[in-house]
Amino acid sequence: MILLKNGFVYLSSEKKFERLDILIDGKFIKKISPNITTNSAVTYDCKGRYIFPGFVDLHCHLRDPGYTYKEDIESGAKSAAKGGFTSICCMPNTNPTIDNISTVNYVTRKARDVGKTKIFVIGAMSKGSQGKEIANIGSMIKGGIVAISDDGNCIQNAKLMLNVMRYVSIFKIPIISHSEDYSLSKDGQVNYGYMSTKLGLPGIPTLAEEIMVSRDIMLADVTNTNIHIAHASTKRTVDLIRYAKKQGIKITAEVTPHHLILTEQACENFDTNTKMKPPLRSEQDRQALINGLLDDTIDIIATDHAPHSDYEKELEFIKAPFGTIGFESAFPALYTNFVKTKKIKFEKLIEKMTSRPTEIIGKELGKIEEGKPADITVVDLNKSYTFTEEEILSKSKNSPFLGNKFWGKIEMTICDGKFTWKI
Amino acid sequence: MSDRLDFSGRNLYELDSYSVSEIETIFETAKIMKQIIKRDYKKIPTLRGKTIATLFFEESTRTRISFELAAKRLSADVISFSSTGSSVKKGESLQDTVYTLNAMGIDLYVVRHSCPGVPQLVHKYSNKPVLNAGDGRHSHPTQALLDMFSIWERKGSLKDLKVTVVGDILHSRVVRSNLIGMSKMGAKVTICGPRTLMPPKIEEVYDAKCEYDLIKAVKDADIIMGLRMQLERQAEGLFPGLSEYSKRYGLSKNVLKYAKRNVLIMHPGPMNRGVEILPEVADSEHSIIIEQVTNGVAIRMAILFLILGGKT
Ligand SMILES: [Zn+2]
Numbered sequence: 136m137i138l139l140k141n142g143f144v145y146l147s148s149e150k151k152f153e154r155l156d157i158l159i160d161g162k163f164i165k166k167i168s169p170n171i172t173t174n175s176a177v178t179y180d181c182k183g184r185y186i187f188p189g190f191v192d193l194h195c196h197l198r199d200p201g202y203t204y205k206e207d208i209e210s211g212a213k214s215a216a217k218g219g220f221t222s223i224c225c226m227p228n229t230n231p232t233i234d235n236i237s238t239v240n241y242v243t244r245k246a247r248d249v250g251k252t253k254i255f256v257i258g259a260m261s262k263g264s265q266g267k268e269i270a271n272i273g274s275m276i277k278g279g280i281v282a283i284s285d286d287g288n289c290i291q292n293a294k295l296m297l298n299v300m301r302y303v304s305i306f307k308i309p310i311i312s313h314s315e316d317y318s319l320s321k322d323g324q325v326n327y328g329y330m331s332t333k334l335g336l337p338g339i340p341t342l343a344e345e346i347m348v349s350r351d352i353m354l355a356d357v358t359n360t361n362i363h364i365a366h367a368s369t370k371r372t373v374d375l376i377r378y379a380k381k382q383g384i385k386i387t388a389e390v391t392p393h394h395l396i397l398t399e400q401a402c403e404n405f406d407t408n409t410k411m412k413p414p415l416r417s418e419q420d421r422q423a424l425i426n427g428l429l430d431d432t433i434d435i436i437a438t439d440h441a442p443h444s445d446y447e448k449e450l451e452f453i454k455a456p457f458g459t460i461g462f463e464s465a466f467p468a469l470y471t472n473f474v475k476t477k478k479i480k481f482e483k484l485i486e487k488m489t490s491r492p493t494e495i496i497g498k499e500l501g502k503i504e505e506g507k508p509a510d511i512t513v514v515d516l517n518k519s520y521t522f523t524e525e526e527i528l529s530k531s532k533n534s535p536f537l538g539n540k541f542w543g544k545i546e547m548t549i550c551d552g553k554f555t556w557k558i
Numbered sequence: 559m560s561d562r563l564d565f566s567g568r569n570l571y572e573l574d575s576y577s578v579s580e581i582e583t584i585f586e587t588a589k590i591m592k593q594i595i596k597r598d599y600k601k602i603p604t605l606r607g608k609t610i611a612t613l614f615f616e617e618s619t620r621t622r623i624s625f626e627l628a629a630k631r632l633s634a635d636v637i638s639f640s641s642t643g644s645s646v647k648k649g650e651s652l653q654d655t656v657y658t659l660n661a662m663g664i665d666l667y668v669v670r671h672s673c674p675g676v677p678q679l680v681h682k683y684s685n686k687p688v689l690n691a692g693d694g695r696h697s698h699p700t701q702a703l704l705d706m707f708s709i710w711e712r713k714g715s716l717k718d719l720k721v722t723v724v725g726d727i728l729h730s731r732v733v734r735s736n737l738i739g740m741s742k743m744g745a746k747v748t749i750c751g752p753r754t755l756m757p758p759k760i761e762e763v764y765d766a767k768c769e770y771d772l773i774k775a776v777k778d779a780d781i782i783m784g785l786r787m788q789l790e791r792q793a794e795g796l797f798p799g800l801s802e803y804s805k806r807y808g809l810s811k812n813v814l815k816y817a818k819r820n821v822l823i824m825h826p827g828p829m830n831r832g833v834e835i836l837p838e839v840a841d842s843e844h845s846i847i848i849e850q851v852t853n854g855v856a857i858r859m860a861i862l863f864l865i866l867g868g869k870t
Binding site: 332404 | 651652653671672673674675676678679693694695696697731734757758759760762763
């Protein structure tokens with residue numbers, strides 16, 4: 136048994152912190168109470184520490200199978216655990232693509248062997264994520280996938296997308312849309328606007344996202360499907376989602392920490408760690424994303440953890456791949472930029488990183504309650520440190536936050552009653 | 559000439575990191591260099607023993623020759639590396655190429671590449687001064703310097719001059735560097751071209767005025783600069799065709815009537831005669847297009863001289 140004493144515990148049901156003890160027995164939380172005494176438990180003094188439900192990430196890339204030089208299930212799970220995550224959902228753009236039951240089983244089995252975090256699999260919408268034929272969604276659902284997505288790719292053909300939605304609507308799992316019209320994004324590298332003009336790089340207009348978000352909202356409406364907009368990045372996207380919610384369309388949305396914190400300005404020195412999709416946008420877009428988060432138009436924060444090796448990223452800007460890692464910086468970056476500065480309420484941030492994402496995938500996780508799985512993160516909010524390459528556990532170090540000063544050090548992560556990270 | 563400004567070891571990626579007095583120093587130095595290249599014996603020993611590499615990952619014969627000539631006039635050794643038929647095509651990375659050259663003792667790199675930001679990468683890999691000879695659509699600072707020098711020579715200053723640049727603004731690195739440099743030197747720049755070839759937020763990024771009507775754009779201009787229009791943009795759906803383009807944006811004698819009487823006509827070359835500029839203008843007494851080429855060598859000599867630590 137494990138006893139966490141004297142921490143400020145976040146109670147999801149009441150949306151507040153209370154100074155409590157938590158007793159963990161095996162995989163589960165046995166008791167939550169002000170003064171637990173037992174001599175049969177290993178006791179940790181959590182005085183001054185904050186205790187959250189383990190974070191839940193709805194959008195990450197583990198690169199396994201196929202690109203394990205960037206990341207594999209083990210290194211990804213370790214990195215997630217260090218970031219305080221206890222549940223993560225991995226995208227299917229691996230090699231082979233996760234578009235069939237055997238690849239789903241491979242990831243699930245390996246995840247179970249590694250153990251460091253709960254890994255839920257997102258299956259592809261189309262075979263090979265090629266946007267041509269519907270993938271074997273039904274059998275993958277039997278294998279346990281929690282959502283479908285062609286993330287990294289976007290089905291350009293509206294008819295096929297309509298059919299995917301029709302087909303999936305009977306299964307009640309969400310479709311995660313990476314919304315991008317390729318005729319508009321084409322060879323774009325950074326946001327179309329100030330930075331593309333300044334740097335002379337081809338731009339990706341906000342329209343490339345917004346046109347697809349509009350299309351998918353309309354298709355979700357007529358098919359009565361759950362649509363989840365991945366990594367919303369523009370003001371008009373937020374407006375469209377807000378509109379769709381008002382219409383009663385079953386839509387949810389996510390935003391990433393980097394789109395909330397950074398703008399296209401970060402690309403100024405051609406740092407390829409700032410090259411991502413969708414690209415970092417304008418300050419106006421960033422403010423709209425924050426507002427969308429505050430009024431719950433945007434439901435959750437997801438990392439879009441996208442590892443790439445340094446020899447891929449240390450290239451000419453145009454040749455470097457899109458993406459940034461995110462597990463280990465997500466909470467401290469958000470806490471430092473928004474909670475410490477009082478722009479976002481702490482409770483709101485926690486909801487968007489714990490209980491809300493699990494609702495979207497229909498899992499009963501992300502809450503600290505008696506009888507629930509012991510998925511817990513312990514953080515020292517008064518500790519500041521510099522985010523450096525050396526301490527990153529992901530195989531990849533491609534973060535735009537390198538060198539940033541963060542508050543909030545994750546001291547322990549417990550998943551199913553086992554320590555998966557501990558300083 | 560001021561010798562207090564220290565150029566030695568500096569990079570030249572873009573003009574934003576150079577001050578007005580530094581740019582004036584470059585002009586003053588170029589003036590002296592121009593006298594040297596007009597002599598019978600066109601060489602001075604200043605950079606003897608220095609080795610300069612020109613790395614052209616994208617072919618541009620004019621710019622490369624101009625740099626190499628400038629280096630040779632100063633008695634530097636020049637190694638010329640161009641990607642055509644080289645190991646780059648066999649998959650050698652930019653990094654390996656620079657490491658290899660660096661091991662051979664290069665003192666300064668001149669870099670041309672189709673991707674913005676590569677000069678910075680070359681410096682990162684080599685830790686030697688790098689001159690940007692054009693990186694994609696981003697920047698072409700020595701071209702802007704020679705353009706500005708050509709005006710400065712004729713007009714004595716750029717202060718309050720109206721400069722109009724006409725053409726494919728979107729794909730032009732020359733425009734970007736000129737917008738930075740010229741507004742820094744006090745000129746007022748108007749850019750003009752089809753809306754599909756105008757980058758977004760350009761008036762916000764630079765101190766520039768945007769105009770889509772050529773006659774309005776050239777009104778009272780002291781300088782008009784034409785830019786090369788490429789047919790491939792038609793295939794991309796950016797404009798209907800060269801003949802319509804020429805009718806709307808071509809520099810003809812008629813257009814000049816709206817500019818100042820002593821207007822100077824410029825073009826960074828190579829020209830499409832009959833498209834963006836008509837021969838009657840290109841060859842008129844207003845044109846300083848040929849002089850720009852000469853000034854290109856002088857400006858590059860001046861920069862190499864200053865950066866490689868030449869003493870005056
Ligand atoms: Zn995506």
